[in-house]
Amino acid sequence: MAFLVRSSGAVVKDRETMEEILGTCGVSLELWPVQSTDRTAALLSRDSPGTEEVEEILSEQDRYFQKLREAHGYQTRDLVVVYPELPGLSAMLDRFRPIHYHEDDEVRYVVDGEGVFGFVLPDGDQVELLVEKGDFIRVPRLLEHWFRLTETRRIKAIRYFTGTAGWVPVYTGTPSLFSGETARTA
Template sequence: MAILQLEDGTIYTNLAEITRELAHLNIQLKRCPVRKNLELPGLLEQDILNIVEKEQVLAAVSNHFREVKRSAGYMWRDLLVLHPGSFSLYALITHFDRCHIHTDDEALYILAGECIFGFVRPDGSQVELIVQPEEYINVPGGTEHWFSLTASFNIKAVRYFTTAGGWTPHYTNTEISFRQSVAKRSKGDRELGL
């Protein structure tokens, strides 16, 4: 379940309330359960996936791709697989963990792990959203945001694209003044109430 925290400390975990808070940014956040597939849970538990295994995961969620392709015009997708030992993990984090915009939408379907999106709202205030497994998020092009991982540094997510360069970050130099403390803890710590 997604978690949204405002600068004043207010936390929302109800999808309807989160959607209401993000509505003025036109951000879509949906719960999209993964269809039952006997191979998928084992694949999602692995840190490393080879190309054949990645294709198996993508095939298992192909219905979602057909849906977003039809509704939003996405042309292709890939599977983002990051874990603490990933070669490019820290480069990716530093690349997107600054305020930026994209020309295209940034759309992710989280299958395992979790990530953090921070947003700058029109009034200049900032919020952070933890997106968790079986959630789909679409951040419209031109929306000022940042992206990071939670303390677990684990994620498997389908990324959807309309153009080759659409996800290139264009940095805005807006200072991130807010980082929610809940985002810095791992999912396991939050589940234990720590």
């Protein structure tokens, strides 16, 4: 289950309270069961599924894509696959760790593994949210946030896009109130 950590170190595990806090900065968090057959479950557990296998994983979850397409106009989806030995992993993580925003929503559905999103709340406080398999999250455009992995360094997440233009990090230079790996140990 996802949980949230305040900059004070207080941990919030109650889903309703989490959604309320996240709602103050426009983030939506939903729990969507990951659809899988024995075969796709096996594919999901692989470090690095091939192109056709990735398509199988994506297709399995396309009922959600269809819903998003109809409700919000998302046009494309792909699968981000991260594992400890992924070439270029450190550089990739370095891009998303500093506080930044995007010109478009950041929409992720975690289908395997886990990761941590951080958000700057309207009052200037910050929270970290651990997301794992089954968590669907939408980070609204222009909201200051960051992303990091947990010590497992393993996540697979479907990304949904309305377009590819504008989806780059814009760094704001806001200092993080989180010094270490708080959410990991909560």
